[in-house]
Amino acid sequence: MALSGFVLVGFVFVHMAGNLQMFAGAEAINTYAYQLKALPWFVLWGSRLFLLVAVVVHAWTAAKICAENRASRPTTNDVEVTKKSGWASLNMGLTGSILFAFIVFHILHFTTQTVFPEYKELTTHVPASDGAEVHDVYLMVLSSFGVEWLSAVYVLCMFLLCRHLTHGVSSMFQSLGLRQESWRSKLDSLATLYGWVIFFGFISIPLAVILQKHGAVEVFDKVAFDQVVPAAVSSSIPEAPTQ
Amino acid sequence: MKLQLKIWRQDGSEDPGQFEMHDLNGVSEDCSFLEMLDLLNEQLLENGKEPVSFDHDCREGICGTCSLTINGLPHGPEDSTTTCQLHMRKFRDGETITIEPFRAKAFPVVRDLVVDRSPFDKIIQAGGYVSVRTGSAPDGNAIPIAKQDADLAMDAAACIGCGACVAACKNASAMLFTSAKAGHLNLLPQGQAEKDQRVLNMVAAMDEAGFGNCRNYGECSAACPKDISLDFIAKLNRDYSVASVKKILS
Numbered sequence: 001m002a003l004s005g006f007v008l009v010g011f012v013f014v015h016m017a018g019n020l021q022m023f024a025g026a027e028a029i030n031t032y033a034y035q036l037k038a039l040p041w042f043v044l045w046g047s048r049l050f051l052l053v054a055v056v057v058h059a060w061t062a063a064k065i066c067a068e069n070r071a072s073r074p075t076t077n078d079v080e081v082t083k084k085s086g087w088a089s090l091n092m093g094l095t096g097s098i099l100f101a102f103i104v105f106h107i108l109h110f111t112t113q114t115v116f117p118e119y120k121e122l123t124t125h126v127p128a129s130d131g132a133e134v135h136d137v138y139l140m141v142l143s144s145f146g147v148e149w150l151s152a153v154y155v156l157c158m159f160l161l162c163r164h165l166t167h168g169v170s171s172m173f174q175s176l177g178l179r180q181e182s183w184r185s186k187l188d189s190l191a192t193l194y195g196w197v198i199f200f201g202f203i204s205i206p207l208a209v210i211l212q213k214h215g216a217v218e219v220f221d222k223v224a225f226d227q228v229v230p231a232a233v234s235s236s237i238p239e240a241p242t243q
Numbered sequence: 244m245k246l247q248l249k250i251w252r253q254d255g256s257e258d259p260g261q262f263e264m265h266d267l268n269g270v271s272e273d274c275s276f277l278e279m280l281d282l283l284n285e286q287l288l289e290n291g292k293e294p295v296s297f298d299h300d301c302r303e304g305i306c307g308t309c310s311l312t313i314n315g316l317p318h319g320p321e322d323s324t325t326t327c328q329l330h331m332r333k334f335r336d337g338e339t340i341t342i343e344p345f346r347a348k349a350f351p352v353v354r355d356l357v358v359d360r361s362p363f364d365k366i367i368q369a370g371g372y373v374s375v376r377t378g379s380a381p382d383g384n385a386i387p388i389a390k391q392d393a394d395l396a397m398d399a400a401a402c403i404g405c406g407a408c409v410a411a412c413k414n415a416s417a418m419l420f421t422s423a424k425a426g427h428l429n430l431l432p433q434g435q436a437e438k439d440q441r442v443l444n445m446v447a448a449m450d451e452a453g454f455g456n457c458r459n460y461g462e463c464s465a466a467c468p469k470d471i472s473l474d475f476i477a478k479l480n481r482d483y484s485v486a487s488v489k490k491i492l493s
């Protein structure tokens with residue numbers, strides 16, 4: 001559990017840092033995406049397999065732990081009180097299950113592009129690809145997050161991830177035997193900080209897209225943006241009938 | 244004091260059990276929680292009813308026999324205090340107090356508030372000892388022990404085996420108890436020879452008995468009348484990982 005969690009914690013951070021290149025412009029993110037896909041097949045598929053195993057092991061042990069624990073405490077107290085545990089720690093199974101569904105959706109959405117096959121037609125060129133056509137990740141992301149409900153789903157799921165990590169990261173140190181009374185509060189703060197860094201890091205992208213759509217900011221290339229994100233329906237109030 | 248008691252009654256482990264309400268008058272603020280229950284039982288006997296069964300022995304907070312989940316908290320609302328050392332002045336006059344047994348699958352109810360905590364004995368039998376060389380007693384101070392280690396081992400040894408940690412845990416995990424008992428011996432030179440075996444066997448016995456998995460909520464330590472630290476659970480996890488790796492490699 002802790003080891004697979006540790007792998008995912010590392011991955012999530014790198015993934016977030018990579019995504020933030022959205023703010024460095026189309027060429028940065030498209031080159032990054034191209035270079036990842038241009039890795040030797042065994043490195044690419046090896047890493048994918050490694051992550052898949054981590055997720056499967058994590059979810060499988062989670063399911064087992066939850067089932068065993070329900071069996072160990074079949075009766076609940078008439079009065080249930082908690083002194084230390086909060087929402088995040090008591091709902092790891094719930095947040096984890098939603099995250100599992102999210103991971104599946106996320107892969108179908110951006111990796112295989114099964115949800116919106118029209119993304120496959122978004123192509124561009126980057127200097128690194130030597131003239132070959134590459135997938136335009138920049139436009140795909142702008143186009144996706146220009147859809148309000150989709151952005152909302154991503155922000156909500158990242159909030160659940162933040163809660164999962166707030167308990168998970170501090171719990172991980174304890175499970176690995178690396179926690180001590182003198183560091184406990186520091187590790188807890190570190191876990192909370194990590195959770196929020198991940199949250200804000202990830203949601204900054206959908207948030208910026210929505211804000212630009214509504215004309216509040218201009219962080220993404222305007223020409224590209226207007227090409228894939230339809231302008232927000234102007235919220236003009238119907239004119240009052242004249243008398 | 245005037246109290247209303249909502250007490251769990253259960254006629255053996257097969258009976259589903261239910262709550263019973265009792266009014267109790269004239270309780271002194273200075274009496275202990277168990278003395279208050281004694282008063283209730285006298286009242287029940289006078290009225291020709293069956294008294295409430297509950298566990299107790301030393302009544303001075305050292306034996307670990309008393310139990311009870313009081314208003315949802317094992318050993319009641321006072322930190323670092325066993326039920327026998329809890330006084331009625333910690334409650335309000337006219338209060339309704341809910342009294343339940345320690346709940347866990349591994350601790351079946353024997354009767355009313357008495358539960359069977361013998362699975363703890365199974366864990367101790369699996370490794371909570373040092374195999375001693377018989378013969379003459381060793382010389383005092385023949386084995387030097389660092390003050391730090393001696394203090395930590397004493398902290399762990401303070402566990403009285405009451406089971407409040409299991410009752411406080413939403414997963415009915417026995418990690419705090421097991422880690423205190425294993426940690427106490429693993430910290431001392433006398434415990435080194437059997438350290439790896441002890442950890443593996445005690446954890447196996449704990450799982451076998453049907454206790455749940457620790458999910459690091461920390462409720463156990465907060466409920467513990469002896470303030471056993473979560474550090475011992477971290478140490479048990481560490482010792483367990485080392486022992487498992489050594490076992491695989493050997």
Ligand code: HEM
Pocket residue numbers: 001002003005006008009012055058059062063066089092093095096097099100101103164165167168169171172175176457458459
């Ligand atoms: C695939 C969907 C997921 C499921 C079903 C899931 C479920 C769980 C559950 C039930 C726990 C146990 C909580 C406990 O012991 O209290 C847990 C722990 C944890 N999870 Fe997840 N989780 C998922 C995804 C993730 C992701 C994406 C990450 C990291 C980015 C993550 C990081 C962690 C960490 C670090 C722990 C703590 C491990 C420990 O205490 O030893 N999980 N997860």
Ligand code: SF4
Pocket residue numbers: 401402403404405406407408409419420423463466467468469470471
């Ligand atoms: S660790 Fe504390 S709560 Fe658990 S059995 Fe020992 S004394 Fe009781």
Ligand code: FES
Pocket residue numbers: 298299300301302303304305306307308309325326327328
């Ligand atoms: S009766 Fe001995 S500790 Fe409470």
